[in-house]
Each structure stands twice: as C-alpha cells, then as structure tokens.
Amino acid sequence: MEQEIVQAQNNYPQSLSNFEKSMLDFLEQRNLPTEGIFSKLDERIVIFQNLDHVIAGLDKELCQKSVYLSKFLAAGAAGLFDASLNYLWDETILQLRTRVSQFDLEYFYDNAVGGEKRKQFSTQEDLVKLQDSELIKGARNIELISDVGYEHLSYINYMRNWASAAHPNEENIGGLQLVSWLDTCIKQVISLPIPGGVIRIKKLLGNIRKNNISACEAEEIGTTFTELTQEQANSLGQALFGIYTKDDTEEFIRQNCKNLLPYLWGYIDDDTRLGFGIKYGYFTANGDKESKRLAKQFLEIVDGLAYIPEDLRIIDIQSVITNLLNAHRGYNNFYTEVPWSKQLRTIVGNPIKIPKLLNKKYVLALVECYITNGYGVSRDAEPYYADMISSFDNVQAIMAMLSVSVLHIRTDLRYPLCAGKFRELLTMVRPKITNQTVLALFDKIHNYSNYKFIMQDPAIVGELKNYAQFFK
Numbered sequence: 148m149e150q151e152i153v154q155a156q157n158n159y160p161q162s163l164s165n166f167e168k169s170m171l172d173f174l175e176q177r178n179l180p181t182e183g184i185f186s187k188l189d190e191r192i193v194i195f196q197n198l199d200h201v202i203a204g205l206d207k208e209l210c211q212k213s214v215y216l217s218k219f220l221a222a223g224a225a226g227l228f229d230a231s232l233n234y235l236w237d238e239t240i241l242q243l244r245t246r247v248s249q250f251d252l253e254y255f256y257d258n259a260v261g262g263e264k265r266k267q268f269s270t271q272e273d274l275v276k277l278q279d280s281e282l283i284k285g286a287r288n289i290e291l292i293s294d295v296g297y298e299h300l301s302y303i304n305y306m307r308n309w310a311s312a313a314h315p316n317e318e319n320i321g322g323l324q325l326v327s328w329l330d331t332c333i334k335q336v337i338s339l340p341i342p343g344g345v346i347r348i349k350k351l352l353g354n355i356r357k358n359n360i361s362a363c364e365a366e367e368i369g370t371t372f373t374e375l376t377q378e379q380a381n382s383l384g385q386a387l388f389g390i391y392t393k394d395d396t397e398e399f400i401r402q403n404c405k406n407l408l409p410y411l412w413g414y415i416d417d418d419t420r421l422g423f424g425i426k427y428g429y430f431t432a433n434g435d436k437e438s439k440r441l442a443k444q445f446l447e448i449v450d451g452l453a454y455i456p457e458d459l460r461i462i463d464i465q466s467v468i469t470n471l472l473n474a475h476r477g478y479n480n481f482y483t484e485v486p487w488s489k490q491l492r493t494i495v496g497n498p499i500k501i502p503k504l505l506n507k508k509y510v511l512a513l514v515e516c517y518i519t520n521g522y523g524v525s526r527d528a529e530p531y532y533a534d535m536i537s538s539f540d541n542v543q544a545i546m547a548m549l550s551v552s553v554l555h556i557r558t559d560l561r562y563p564l565c566a567g568k569f570r571e572l573l574t575m576v577r578p579k580i581t582n583q584t585v586l587a588l589f590d591k592i593h594n595y596s597n598y599k600f601i602m603q604d605p606a607i608v609g610e611l612k613n614y615a616q617f618f619k
Contacts, residue, residue, distance in 0.1 A: 160188060160192055164188055166225070167185055167188070167226065170184075170185075171184070171185075184226075185225070185226030185227065186226040186227075186228045186319075186320070186321075186322070187226075188226075189322075190226075190228070190321055190322035191223060191224060191226055191322060192322070193321075193322030193323055193326065194220070194223045194224075194322045194325055194326055195220075195223075195224075197323075197326045198220070198326070201326060201329055201330045201333065202216075202329075202333065204333065204334070204338050205333060205337065205338055206338065209337070209338070213238055213242075213337070214238075215234045215235070215237045215238035215241065216234075216235070216238050216329075218234040218237075219231050219234040219235045219238065219329070222234055223322075223325060228320040228321075228322075228325055229310060229320060231320075231325055232306065232307055232310065232320060232325065232328065233307060235303075235325070235328060235329055235332060236279075236303065236304070236307040236332075238332070238337070239300070239303070239332040239336050239337065240279055240282065242336050242337045243282055243283070243286055243291075243292075243336050244274045244275075244282065246286070246291055246336070246341070247274060247282070247285075247286060247291065248271040248274065250289075250291065250341070250345070250349055251348075251349050251352050251353070251386075252269070252270070252271060253269075253352075253386065253389060253390070254289060254348070254349075254352055254382070254385075254386040254389075255285055255286075255289055256268040256269070256273075256285075257382075257385045257386050257388075257389040258285055258288040258289050258382045258385050258386075259277065259281060259282070259284065259285020259286075259288060259289075260277070260281070260285070261469045261472075261473070262466060262469035262470060262473065263466075263470075264469075264473055278476060278477055278478070279304055280301070280304060280476050281476060283297060283300050283301060283304065284297070284555065287554075288378065288382060289345065289348075289378075289379075289382050290342055290344065290345050290376070290378055290379060290382075291341065291342075291345060292335055292336060292339065293335070294554055295335075296331075296335035296336070296339070297554065297558065298554070298557075298558050299331045299335055300331070300332075300335060300336070301555075301558045301559075302558075302561060303328050303331065303332065305521055305562060306320075306328075308522065309521075309522070344374065344375065344376065344379050345379070347371070348379060348382070348383055348386075351368065351383075352386060354403075355387075355390065355400060355403045355404065355407070356390075356400055358403075359399055359402075359403070360402075360403040360406055360407065361406070362406055364406075365403075365406035365407045365410065366410065368407060368410070369407065369409075369410025369411070370410075372410055372411055372414055373414075375414055377414075377416060380411065380414035380415050380416075381415055381416060381418075381419040383411060384411060384412075384415040384419055384420075384423075385419065385422075387404045387407065387408055387411070387445075388423050388426070388442075388445055390404055391404045391405075391441055391444070391445045392426075392430075392438050392441040392442050392445065394437055394438070401441075404445075405448055408445070408448050408449055409448065409449055412449040412451070418507065420451060420454045421454050421456075421504055423442065423445065423446060423451065423454060424446070424451075424454035424455040424456055425456060425461060425462055425465050426442060427439060427442040427443060427446065427455050428455065428456055428459060428461065428462035429462060429466070430442055431459075431462075432459070432462055432463075443455075456502070456504060458502050460494070460502060461502045461504060461505055463494055464491070464494055464495065464501070464502070464505055464509070465505060465508065467487060467490050467491045467494055468491065468505075468508055468509065468512045470487050471484060471487035471488060471490075471491055471512060471516065472512055472515065472516075474487050475515065475516050475520065475525075476520070480520065480525060481523060481524075481525040481526075481528075482525075484516065484525055484528050485525060485527045485528045488516065488525075488528035488531040488532060489528075489531055491531070491535070492531040492534060492535060495509075495535065498538070499535060499538045501543070506542065506543060506546065507546065507617075509543070510539070510543050510546040510547055510550065511546075511550055511553060511556065513532055513535055513536055513547075514547055514550045514556055514569075514572065515555070515556060515559070516528070516532055517529070517532040517533070517536060517568060517571075517572050518556075518559055518560070518564075518565040518566075518568040518569045518572065519559075519564055519565055519568055520559070520565075521559060521562035521564050521565050522564075523564070524564075524568075533575065536572060536575050536576060537575050537576075539576050539579055540579060541579050541580060541581065542617070543576075543579075544576035544577075544579035544580050545580060545585060545614065545617055546617050547572060547573070547576050548573060548576070548580075548585075548588070548589050548592055549611065549614055549617055551569075551592055551598060551601055551602075552602060552611050557598065557601070557602060560598035560599070560601075561598065561599040566598050569598070570593060573589065573592070573593045574593070577589060577593075585614075588607075588610050588611075588614075591607065591610075592607070595607070
C-alpha cells in the first residue's frame with residue numbers, strides 16, 4: 148500500500164499534465180480559448196508540496212467539515228488559481244461567521260454595525276447581510292481576530308475581489324501566494340483559539356442576561372476590568388449600553404448593568420463615551436422616548452450627562468458620516484456614496500464648521516473615502532471630498548497626517564491606488580500646517596516609500612507618539 152501511495156505521488160505531475168492536455172484538446176476542438184486558462188504545472192506542484200505542513204494544525208473534525216478547502220485544492224490541482232482563491236475566501240468567511248455566531252451576536256453587532264443599519268441585525272441569519280469587510284472589522288473590534296490578522300485578511304479580501312474568479316480580471320496568482328494565503332486564513336481564523344479575555348467577556352454577558360448580580364458581586368467582577376484592553380473595555384461598554392437601552396430588556400438585567408457600569412466606566416475612552424451621548428441625540432431626534440429615557444438613565448449612573456451634545460448638528464453630521472462610511476465600504480460604492488458625500492458637504496455648512504467633538508470622526512472618514520477602497524475612484528464624490536479636505540484647519544490637517552497610524556487607514560495604504568491618493572491628500576493639506584517641527588514629520592510621511600512598513604519604523608513611531616493627544 149505504501150509503495151502504491153509513493154508511486155501515485157511520483158506520477159502526480161504527469162497526471163496533472165495529462166489532464167491539462169486532454170482539457171485543452173477538448174476546448175480547442177470546440178473552438179474555445181486555450182491560452183491563459185491554467186496556471187503553470189510547477190506552480191500547482193508547489194501547493195501540494197507545502198500542503199501537509201500548512202494544514203497540520205487543523206483540528207481533524209474541523210478539517211472533515213471544510214468543504215471549501217477541498218474545493219480550494221481541487222481548483223488548485225486543475226490550475227484554476229483564481230477559483231481556488233475564491234473557495235479559500237468562502238471557507239474563511241464561513242468559519243468567521245461560525246465563530247461570531249458561537250460567541251455573542253448582540254455584542255458583535257453592537258460593535259460591528261453603526262447608525263440606523265444596526266436595527267437590521269439581530270439573528271445568526273443576519274450575518275450574511277454584512278459585507279465581508281464589515282465582518283472582518285467587527286471581529287477585530289471585539290478581538291476575535293488580532294490587528295495583524297485583520298491586516299492580512301483585509302489584503303486577502305482585496306486580492307479575492309481583484310484577482311479571483313469572483314470578478315473578471317487578468318491577474319496571475321502564484322502557487323506560493325496561494326499556500327501563504329491558506330496558511331494565513333488557517334492561523335488567523337480557522338484554527339485560531341479565542342483569546343481568554345474575549346471568552347471572559349462572553350461569560351460575563353451570559354451571566355448578566357441570566358442571573359442577578361448583587362452589588363458585592365459587581366464589585367468583585369469590577370476588579371477584573373483592569374485586565375481588559377482598551378478595545379475590550381470599549382466593546383463591553385457598547386454592549387452594556389445596547390442591553391440597557393433595549394425596550395425588551397428585563398429589569399433585573401438592567402440592574403446588573405447598573406451595578407457593573409461604575410466599575411467599567413473609568414476604562415472606557417472618550418470617543419466611546421461620546422458615542423453614547425450621540426445615540427441619546429439620535430433617540431431624541433427620532434422621537435424614541437423610551438430609548439431616550441433609558442439612555443439618559445445609563446449616563447446618569449456614571450455622571451456622564453456631559454457627553455450629551457448640546458449642538459444637535461453633531462447628531463446630524465455623525466449620522467451622515469455613518470451612512471457615508473456604510474456606503475463607501477459596501478457594494479456599488481462608486482455610486483452609493485455620492486449622495487452621502489454631497490449631503491455631508493451641505494450639512495457642514497459654508498464656511499465649513501465642524502464641532503470639535505467630531506473632528507476625529509470627520510477627518511478619518513474623509514481620509515478613508517478620499518484614498519478610495521483600492522479598486523477605483525468615485526469620480527462624482529471626489530470633488531466633495533476634495534473641497535472639504537482643502538478646508539481643513541491646522542488641527543484637522545495634522546489629524547490627516549497622523550491617520551497613517553490608524554489601523555484601518557494604514558491597512559488600505561498598502562494598495563498602490565490608496566497610497567497615491569493619500570499623498571495627494573497630504574499635498575492638499577500641507578499649506579494649513581505652519582509649525583516647522585510638524586512639517587518635518589509631515590514631509591517624512593509624505594515621502595515614505597512603502598506605507599506598509601511605516602509603523603515598523605522606530606524613528607517614525609517615536610515621533611508619532613509626540614502627537615498622541617490629537618487622537619485621544
């Protein structure tokens with residue numbers, strides 16, 4: 148038996164070659180194209196030479212259920228690498244949805260979906276409504292995947308849209324690339340253990356919804372909040388707010404939130420706190436009296452009423468920014484983001500005036516939209532972006548420069564189109580910066596050769612730390 152297996156492996160290249168010749172003859176006899184159909188034979192062999200090492204870490208039971216991985220290999224053997232990449236991505240998204248559904252859906256949706264769109268998501272079946280990019284970003288927000296995993300998966304998603312069989316293209320994919328992407332998807336999603344901190348949050352949320360938590364128990368639980376990362380604290384705060392302000396939440400559950408919130412509040416950052424105040428404003432503007440009452444109660448528990456914005460323009464601008472980003476990150480964004488870009492330009496006024504509390508969200512949204520998603524430029528929206536960016540003040544211009552350190556912006560900057568548009572943007576805002584020290588850093592960032600590595604440059608990172616207050 149062992150001898151037969153070895154013999155089959157030795158004959159594998161010949162078998163692939165015979166299959167390819169037969170298939171090409173079949174196509175030629177029917178006057179169909181035969182050029183550029185299959186990847187080269189040696190590229191296919193590379194996949195199978197490295198396969199055992201890559202999948203060695205897969206759980207046996209999980210491996211038996213990974214149908215798309217089998218299709219990935221079948222397409223790879225046939226030399227259809229564009230289809231192979233598509234199947235790999237299907238398996239990755241399927242596994243990521245499974246991980247999310249086994250965790251806490253409400254918690255995930257509270258951290259993955261913004262604005263009015265949040266109302267459309269509640270069940271496991273709703274996961275398919277999310278764009279793949281939203282699913283990845285939401286998983287990163289609750290730390291189901293790491294920052295590094297997020298960067299890798301975002302790139303594979305880009306390649307899946309740009310070079311796979313999902314869309315017509317003329318890109319060539321190599322065998323080593325496919326094996327590398329398979330390795331990434333297995334390590335960062337399919338076989339990645341759920342972090343201990345995330346498991347503790349899941350357990351806590353389950354406990355909040357099922358059992359009474361006394362004041363003494365809440366104090367004891369509160370001592371563990373020191374172990375939360377900033378992202379986990381923010382995410383847990385979002386979850387408690389969502390639970391507390393839902394109409395159908397039972398009163399004992401609200402009391403649990405009330406007991407725990409004072410211990411968590413000190414670990415939640417100002418951006419997240421402001422988000423609670425803005426949501427209160429949404430409830431006010433929409434005439435949702437019960438949710439408004441509960442949101443106010445929530446903030447009163449921690450003396451957080453100061454986070455309710457006095458200027459209702461904040462709520463309107465924030466709403467348009469959220470809708471613009473949803474359009475930009477979704478399908479057909481070249482068309483769907485145009486009306487929102489126009490509405491944002493209208494609502495910020497003439498001359499443009501942005502509430503200071505919204506500076507960060509406003510600037511980062513315009514940077515993300517202007518540099519594009521890497522596929523192409525929304526030509527009808529770009530003039531509105533350019534007009535608003537050209538009107539940045541000194542602080543906003545510095546924020547635009549510093550956005551190179553923000554994960555989702557930096558992830559996009561690995562794509563040539565995005566990097567080029569970012570340099571255009573920096574050129575537009577440079578005249579607004581007068582401080583020579585800032586300009587020296589500005590020029591280093593503007594002229595940096597490959598943004599993919601910029602946050603690995605100790606000199607740049609050291610200088611960026613001096614401006615951390617801009618994104619607090």
